[in-house]
Amino acid sequence: MLQQYIKGFIEEQKIPGAVIHVQRDMNVLLKQSYGNFTAKDGSTQPITQQTIFDIASLTKVIATLPSALLLLARGEIALDDSVQKFLPKFLHETVTIKNLLQHNSGLQADLSPPVQRDEVRNILEEIYQLKLSYKTGETIVYSDLGMILLGKIIEEVSGKSLNSFADNEIFKPWEMRHTTFNPSKNLLHNIASTELVKGQYVQGEVHDEKAFLLKGVSGSAGLFSCVEDLVKYAQYWLGISKQSIIPSEWMDLCHSHLCQHRGLGFEVWTGKDTVPPCGRRWTVGSFGHTGFTGTSIWLDPKRKLFVVLLTNAVHYGRHFHVKEFRQGVHELVYDIYISN
Template identity: 30%
Template sequence: MPRKLLVSSFLFLGLTFAPASSAAGGGGTVTPLASRPEVVRARAAATLPRDRHKQVDALFAPWSGKSTPGCAVGISRDGVLDYARGYGMSDLEHDVPITPRTLFHIASISKQFTAFSIGLLAQEGKLSLDDDIREYLPEMPDSGKTITIAHLLHHTNGLREQGQLLNLAGWRGDDLYTEADILWALTRQRGVNFAPGTEIVYGNAAYTLLAVIVRRVSGKSLKAFADERIFKPLGMSDTRFRDDHAELVPRRASAYGTREGGGWKLSIPNTDHYGSTSLLTTVGDLLKWKQNLLDARVGGQALVASMLTSGRLNDGTVTGYGGGLHLGDYRGLRTVSHDGMEGGYRTEAVLFPDPRLAIVALCNGSTISPTDLTRKVAEVYLGERMKDVMPPAVALPGTELSALAGNYWSPLTDEVVRLEVKDGALRQVGVPTAFVPIGNGAFRPGESMHVWRFSEPAADAPRELSIQDAWPTTRPFIRVTSPMPADSALASFAGQYRSDEVDMTYTVRVADGKLAIRWPRRDEVVLDAVGGDRFVGSLGTVTFTRAASGGIDGLTISNRRLRRLRAERLEGGVRVR
């Protein structure tokens, strides 16, 4: 390379070059050019980003073919784009590849923009986070305890999950879901999951209601408000809330789920509601937003600080959830993040605020885990700053594992978990992840930091289990010791059950030696007995209740986000008393 061109190359890289000095009279030795320290440093500086980018490409390689959905990834460092690339196909039917400009439905990542809109209105004095939501949503039922806007923001409100209510009311997965449908379901509820402020349970109903509050307070839809106050000021020209499922959106990725027998099928949500979901955007636009969480160009430092401040329970417990954002850490480094999952869309956006690194992965295949991918990307960039915090595995005899298998019921949430020993490891029935023993009766599911801890059984008392996951509310469980119902007893559960809260009548019958529950427009759900009057199926735990006479008078349906929805037994069209 000519000497002049070499010098220019170093200057372009921000480096300087000077020839070796000569001895008096011009007789000194000259260090070979390739060995000079400044040349070595320049080459290292030039190749390091390329090496990182190759490592990122390797992480996404399984999703880079022309017959698979995939992801767009974007990485910025201190507000400067470091890398952006698309992998796989945006549209498998028309051979359209994913690029950094592909738009994705980002599902629950949408929540932080709803929260920020509420924060802007609070900043202007148009509402207070301590306001009772019924000031703005008078149609919501009075649960006996005040639910505030802050309870909605921080998932400490106790509201039942909107999608599950609609499913129990007969909506199918591919039906159109509207804001009016959700309000219809929420305003019929006579019960809540828990008293506001006593627990945290993540859900979507709260953020749908927050979108309604934005409209009623500002006089503008959340779509218009966020566009005017957030997206345009930040130059997020490819970002908008979607309120019309039939709208044509150029460059939007389709989404895909797996088809039984192999291959892919379309899996695009039909939603005409937003606030909890339904934001369309690109990796580049989300990186602009992540930078705003660092420099507060829009909203100001006070509002951004409130977004990054965790909610608290009534007893002062920190929840780890701010304004539509998970506030946590990964291998010793602080994180501000959120994921999304709806239809076949899988999304994740994470900010490491101290090194000022932001990573966004937006994917369109249901089997892709963008959360895992973004954390692996972070290890490529920040691995030398990370700690090994995973609790090590300990050996546990098979007999001790077998002693832990069985059915466990939570008196708090009314959930049931079923555990078995399979392939030499403790697992949840139907879940492939193995539990790893870490000592003192505790296990972690796979490579997660969640802890499942078993107590030593006391004399004449069932074994207890506590589950601590990403949320601070520990869920207690006790082993189910009630005997399984005899086959002859199953017929006593059969009949019709009516729930006014979802305007639905359920039919329970005996089919092939098991109970099954069905309701209009939905596939029948087979129920497995777990002991006594309690059964489990794909909709959660079904518990039959008894009157003082001992006869069955109803049932309740429960899962993590919807507890004890009651349906009363009918005989001749009349409720059993």
């Protein structure tokens, strides 16, 4: 039933293809790839288990969050540290690192006017000078801008670029060998293209406009990865596989220390408020994140269940059906593998 559901979306050209991995503890329940994409050169390429995707806002929890947790665990930063301590140009001394992680900083969701790929704009300077759009800590407004600032803080504190720090301190120790910013041109044939821009598909370059102007590396977007690496990542978060890079208490805090439906970095299903991408039937306390291009990862710590779902849904433009698709997939996972 689940596979037919995915194939139906492909046949109706709602998505070009997908890769899914469903696992409970050590048991792989489903591991499959579907469909094709049109490459930059116009050729048709299959989507496989080895396909690399622009994971968009999954960057926030795959690269930026673990990098920040590592610095927190080392005592090099603290959750209550002011952003201004590290980025003096930022105007608001009351905004903390915890506010950035919980998306309650007061920063608006995005820059206005929206950034275009062919513009010349100083993204960081614009964010530094923004007025707050609501009182810090008052509510949740999911914001790319706060995570861009957090990426910059990681660079300032570590003395390394975000891509270098994440690669050496997180990805290599966790054996996420295919996860990177600005992938090598040698990998182009294996990277799913995203959106059609000026008559040619974007392939191997970041889809997100702000990250593109930030030379492909930001705390908000820019990362490329594949299902194999994201499965490893999920297993570490659920304790299925053991790691010694980030203390488990810091990882647990990310989905237990809540402000409304946001933990540190992750969205958490509270049983109320907005229904998350996993649907309302998943266990309260399940947590995850999505990416605009069509990627997502969702984890249930009680059942040690997770789903990695990768698709380049923007292939057919930005008016796509990915929210419906994600919820349908996750509800079917629950029906097939949990209810029965």
